[in-house]
Amino acid sequence: MLRKIESKNMGSSNLGWLRSKFHFSFAEYYNPDNINFGVLRVINDDLIQSNTGFDTHPHRDMEIVSYVIDGELTHGDSMGNKNTITRGHVQYMSAGTGVYHSEHNLGEDTARLLQIWIYPDKKGYEPNYGDYRFNWKDRENKWLHMVSSKDGDAPIKINQDVNIYSLELRKGEEISFPVKEGRQAYLVQIEGNSLINEIELNERDGMEIVEEDILIKGKETSHILILEMSKED
Template sequence: MLRRLPVEKMGESNLGWLRSKFHFSFAEYYNEKNINFGVLRVINDDYIAPGTGFPTHPHRDMEIISYVIEGKLTHKDSMGNESTLERGEVQYMSAGTGVTHSEYNKHAEDTRILQIWVLPDRKGHTPNYGEYKFKYEDRIGKWLHFVSSKEGDAPIKVNQDVNFYVTEIEAGKEMEFEVKEGRQAYVVQIEGKSEINSTAMNPRDGLETIGESLKIAALEKSHILVIEMKEREDLK
């Protein structure tokens, strides 16, 4: 089963300094039929204006991954971490029992990120932060597996049975992604245009699949994220 979520149908917000598209209910956007997809609770496609950002604020009991698409993102948190990430680099935070952090664009150009929240396997984990400055070429023409559970083999490990993959496919090329029985996946067409199982995907579109593997044909250079997880009847 496939279901496309075109960017035009997403929730949105424009605060001037922050322009967002919401794949799922968030902030002032509420849709009772679109709260989450399995353990995936939030995907916000954010543009942060130069010299602005999210001031220090708290989180708890959530696995938070930020994927930088354009510009630079500077992170600072109550655990003593501070760093700046660029295109294709990733930060993650297990908020657990509680953490505060800020995220700023301290540079001259817009910063675009995907801010992704995953429900943890239980409450009360010890807070944790990490980052990976992947080589961009590690995703060109292949799947870069960058997030997994603690039992998985990705470099970033979170407290949930979930896997993140990203690729960049040249125009005219094809790739496949297997979704096994009992599993489901969410796709973000970050950049470019493609066809996924003959479904047209435009920039910033989302796509749900339950138990159906994917054949992706890039109509133009395509930057694509796939978040794969166990199918959850109680969280559909």
């Protein structure tokens, strides 16, 4: 089963310093039929103006992954961490029993990132933070496995059975991705234009994939993120 979600039909917000597309219910956008996709609770496609950002605020019992598309993102938290990442890099935080953090764009240009929230497999983990600076070439025409469960083999490990992959597929190239029985995936067309099993996706569109292998064809050079997980009961 494939279901395309067009960007124009997603929730949106414009606070001036922050412009967002919400793949799932968030903030002032509430749709009772679009709260989550399995353990995936939030994907926000955020544009953050220079020298602005999210001031210190709390989180609890959530696995939070930030994937930078453009510009830079600086993280600070109550555990004493402070780091800046740029295009193609990832920050990860397990909020667990509770943590305060901030995220700011201290660069000169507008930053774009995907903010991803995933339900943990249980509550009460000790808070944890990490980041990883992936080589961009490692996702050119191939899947870069960035995030997995603690039992997986990705560099970043979270407290949930979720795998996150990124890809830059050149125009005219093809690549497959298996979504096996009992599994599902959510795809974000971050940049470019592609065909997913002959269904066209444009920049910022999404797609739900349930127990169906896909073939991706690049109509333009395409930057794609896939989150693969256990199928929702």
